[in-house]
Amino acid sequence: MVLKRPPEAGEILQGTLDMLILRTLVMGPAHGHTITQVIEHTSENALEVEQGSLYPALHRLEDRGWLASEWGVSENNRKAKFYRLTPKGRRELAAATGRWRKMTRAIDLILGAETEKPEVLP
Amino acid sequence: MVLKRPPEAGEILQGTLDMLILRTLVMGPAHGHTITQVIEHTSENALEVEQGSLYPALHRLEDRGWLASEWGVSENNRKAKFYRLTPKGRRELAAATGRWRKMTRAIDLILGAETEKPEVLP
DNA sequence: GAATCTTCCCTAGCGATCATAGGCATAAAT
DNA sequence: ATTTATGCCTATGATCGCTAGGGAAGATTC
Numbered sequence: 541m542v543l544k545r546p547p548e549a550g551e552i553l554q555g556t557l558d559m560l561i562l563r564t565l566v567m568g569p570a571h572g573h574t575i576t577q578v579i580e581h582t583s584e585n586a587l588e589v590e591q592g593s594l595y596p597a598l599h600r601l602e603d604r605g606w607l608a609s610e611w612g613v614s615e616n617n618r619k620a621k622f623y624r625l626t627p628k629g630r631r632e633l634a635a636a637t638g639r640w641r642k643m644t645r646a647i648d649l650i651l652g653a654e655t656e657k658p659e660v661l662p
Numbered sequence: 663m664v665l666k667r668p669p670e671a672g673e674i675l676q677g678t679l680d681m682l683i684l685r686t687l688v689m690g691p692a693h694g695h696t697i698t699q700v701i702e703h704t705s706e707n708a709l710e711v712e713q714g715s716l717y718p719a720l721h722r723l724e725d726r727g728w729l730a731s732e733w734g735v736s737e738n739n740r741k742a743k744f745y746r747l748t749p750k751g752r753r754e755l756a757a758a759t760g761r762w763r764k765m766t767r768a769i770d771l772i773l774g775a776e777t778e779k780p781e782v783l784p
Numbered sequence: 785g786a787a788t789c790t791t792c793c794c795t796a797g798c799g800a801t802c803a804t805a806g807g808c809a810t811a812a813a814t
Numbered sequence: 815a816t817t818t819a820t821g822c823c824t825a826t827g828a829t830c831g832c833t834a835g836g837g838a839a840g841a842t843t844c
Contacts, residue, residue: 553675553766554800554830554831555676556769557830557831559773560769560772563772571793583768583772584771587765587768587769590831591792592795592832592833596794596830597830600829600830614792616790616791616792616840617840617841618790618791618838618840619793619839620793621792642708643708643709644675644766646705646706647678649708650682650705651762674801676802676829676830680801693821693822694821695820695821712802713821713822713823714803714806715801717822718824722800736821738811738819738820739811739820740809740810740812740819740820741810741821742820
């Protein structure tokens, strides 16, 4: 993400998009448009997925063997590429989730977690 | 970070280093070497801060007016540059922390938080 | 049935961040 | 006197997400 200074609401934490896509596909195969909507909706619109981020990510994940794709027809009767998790992808999701939890725990330790939060905005 | 595939333990989540540095300096001015150690220790060695990441970050933060620095003498009697938070830096830390909490909350929503965790590694 | 809107896919180029891999200087320790 | 530890620095490369484009085809509207 570009991380304008300061980052706008809706931007995605660098390195998490892949994990979010993988997680979304646990619920079943889906095409790009749906994946975007699921992520945005499930996050209660805290996250936004830009197309220019999504499609390269999907290709990247497929290149790594974490997703497989096939063309089909969408709910709206349009041509769409459906992605599904591969077993490798499922393992990667587990690993990524583990890393995520470890990292956030570590960072929250430094931030002071619930106990000692730094000043509130004036 | 290079994010080898898969990322090694100890790597820092993209975009969080600045926040961690700012947070560390809430406790008082410090020089680079100390900042590194505080972050590593406070995170219970879950995080590692490379020098090649640290110093550019410090310069970046100073350029943005979030830190100020002056040369001094370290605890080990060596020349060291001490950094301290500016008021702007304190405000930025508050903002960054808010963004962090919002993001992690959103991502945890998608991951399923405590309830529904995806498979464990085989 | 023509024009417009919506859905769905894609790419090139850019900016930001962090890791690697070096280098340099001086105080302390051996 | 050499080695070790402390402390600062930069250039380069990789990755990732955003911006800003483009295109095709079904659905809708007039």
